[in-house]
Amino acid sequence: MNWLADNWQQVLDYGLAHVLLSIPPIVLGFVISLPLGWLANRYRLSRGVLLTAGGILYAVPSLPLFVLLPSLLGTKILSPINVEVALTLYALALMLRTTADALGSVSGDVKLSATAIGYGVWRRFAGVELPLAGPVLLAGLRVVSVSTVSLVTVGSVIGVNSLGFFFLDGYQRSFYTEVWVGIIGTVLIALVFDGLLVAAGRLLLPWTRASGERARRVSTRSRAVLR
Amino acid sequence: MIEFRNVTKRFPDGTVAVADFSLVIPPRRVTVFVGSSGSGKTTILRMINRMVDPSSGSVFIDGVDIATREPVALRRSIGYVMQNSGLLPHRTVVDNVATVPVLRGEKKKAARLRARELMTVVGLDHSLADRYPAQLSGGQQQRVGVARGLAVDPNVLLMDEPFGAVDPLVRLELQTELKRLQSELDKTVVFVTHDIDEAFLLGDQVVLLRPGGAVAQAGTPAELLEHPADEFVAGFIEAGRPRSILR
Numbered sequence: 413m414n415w416l417a418d419n420w421q422q423v424l425d426y427g428l429a430h431v432l433l434s435i436p437p438i439v440l441g442f443v444i445s446l447p448l449g450w451l452a453n454r455y456r457l458s459r460g461v462l463l464t465a466g467g468i469l470y471a472v473p474s475l476p477l478f479v480l481l482p483s484l485l486g487t488k489i490l491s492p493i494n495v496e497v498a499l500t501l502y503a504l505a506l507m508l509r510t511t512a513d514a515l516g517s518v519s520g521d522v523k524l525s526a527t528a529i530g531y532g533v534w535r536r537f538a539g540v541e542l543p544l545a546g547p548v549l550l551a552g553l554r555v556v557s558v559s560t561v562s563l564v565t566v567g568s569v570i571g572v573n574s575l576g577f578f579f580l581d582g583y584q585r586s587f588y589t590e591v592w593v594g595i596i597g598t599v600l601i602a603l604v605f606d607g608l609l610v611a612a613g614r615l616l617l618p619w620t621r622a623s624g625e626r627a628r629r630v631s632t633r634s635r636a637v638l639r
Numbered sequence: 640m641i642e643f644r645n646v647t648k649r650f651p652d653g654t655v656a657v658a659d660f661s662l663v664i665p666p667r668r669v670t671v672f673v674g675s676s677g678s679g680k681t682t683i684l685r686m687i688n689r690m691v692d693p694s695s696g697s698v699f700i701d702g703v704d705i706a707t708r709e710p711v712a713l714r715r716s717i718g719y720v721m722q723n724s725g726l727l728p729h730r731t732v733v734d735n736v737a738t739v740p741v742l743r744g745e746k747k748k749a750a751r752l753r754a755r756e757l758m759t760v761v762g763l764d765h766s767l768a769d770r771y772p773a774q775l776s777g778g779q780q781q782r783v784g785v786a787r788g789l790a791v792d793p794n795v796l797l798m799d800e801p802f803g804a805v806d807p808l809v810r811l812e813l814q815t816e817l818k819r820l821q822s823e824l825d826k827t828v829v830f831v832t833h834d835i836d837e838a839f840l841l842g843d844q845v846v847l848l849r850p851g852g853a854v855a856q857a858g859t860p861a862e863l864l865e866h867p868a869d870e871f872v873a874g875f876i877e878a879g880r881p882r883s884i885l886r
Binding site: 522524527531543 | 685688690711712714715719721723725726727728729730738739742743770771773774787
């Protein structure tokens with residue numbers, strides 16, 4: 413506790429750095445997964461190719477990827493861009509299958525009906541398919557968010573600091589208070605991100621709750637009848 | 640007026656849904672296509688708003704070959720009501736009804752006002768305006784579907800088995816309601832069903848189709864009932880009989 417009192421400024425700084433490093437990969441991974449997920453869902457061949465590539469990509473260990481990227485991108489070895497690109501790739505790999513499945517889960521009848529009343533291809537995607545894929549997309553995004561917040565810590569090994577620094581430093585010095593601060597801080601960030609995503613879902617997907625309410629009302633009614 | 644001239648639809652897998660089909664659909668009347676599944680009735684309906692394009696032959700609306708019209712704009716000018724309502728589950732009732740006017744560029748506020756008027760026209764209480772489709776009964780959903788179909792005040796209303804998925808009592812109620820609406824609105828309604836009773840109840844003109852999209856007989860309900868063209872027509876009408884007697 414004393415350690416935390418003495419070092420809170422550094423903990424806050426690295427915590428903030430952690431948050432700032434986590435956001436771009438989550439956002440970019442999600443955004444890039446949309447056209448690719450659409451494509452994967454559209455043709456059988458592209459589905460096989462894209463989803464397999466995503467699977468393989470996710471299997472590449474993070475540390476070697478961080479080390480490899482500077483030579484591929486021409487960035488400096490300590491540049492945070494390496495970490496951001498790598499984490500975006502992981503987020504994308506993780507999100508791609510979910511996005512493809514989410515778009516695939518939209519009822520064919522609804523799509524047909526949207527076309528029949530005069531939605532063009534793009535408008536239908538943005539106005540009908542995307543929102544209706546929302547609940548599944550959100551579920552995938554929550555996984556990506558937690559995974560990204562946790563993977564950011566690996567960047568500390570190559571000098572891109574986040575709360576991960578404290579595990580590394582604490583471990584090297586066998587000082588476990590510091591390790592715990594790093595772990596708890598990371599978990600807290602992951603929880604806050606998750607909470608924000610759930611809140612955004614409530615705001616943006618109001619109909620999912622409305623149908624849930626009806627189901628609850630009906631079940632209450634049937635329970636009342638049983639009584 | 641809608642006219643089919645020698646229309647054939649062959650799907651990529653080789654099945655012929657409609658073969659050399661010609662018919663004139665008179666304006667401001669209800670024309671009902673009736674037939675069992677595989678009779679091509681839905682395919683015929685969907686050729687009117689270019690959901691399906693004919694393999695050969697042409698479809699004309701008021702003398703204009705619709706192959707020359709941009710499909711999305713064409714669809715926005717024609718009302719469409721389908722089975723299971725086809726409502727957008729993520730939009731409230733009022734926004735579902737306002738969908739097509741908004742797609743056509745109307746201001747949301749004006750479109751919603753008009754949507755509420757249409758709710759009254761089809762007999763929906765305004766307290767339902769902000770509900771989502773999943774919160775409505777099947778019959779209410781179908782009414783919303785009809786209101787949406789009427790939202791841009793189209794000349795042509797296409798109805799693809801709109802009352803197929805509701806229970807018989809609600810179906811009768813909706814059929815009666817449609818007759819009342821039609822007597823006020825005078826649309827060119829093209830209605831598809833497999834239920835011969837429904838066809839006779841609603842149709843000014845009934846077109847009975849054989850499997851493969853050939854016209855078995857077209858005429859008023861009285862003509863079909865009194866002078867069935869052949870065994871097939873008589874048989875089809877007879878099959879719908881027992882329920883009529885019970886009723």
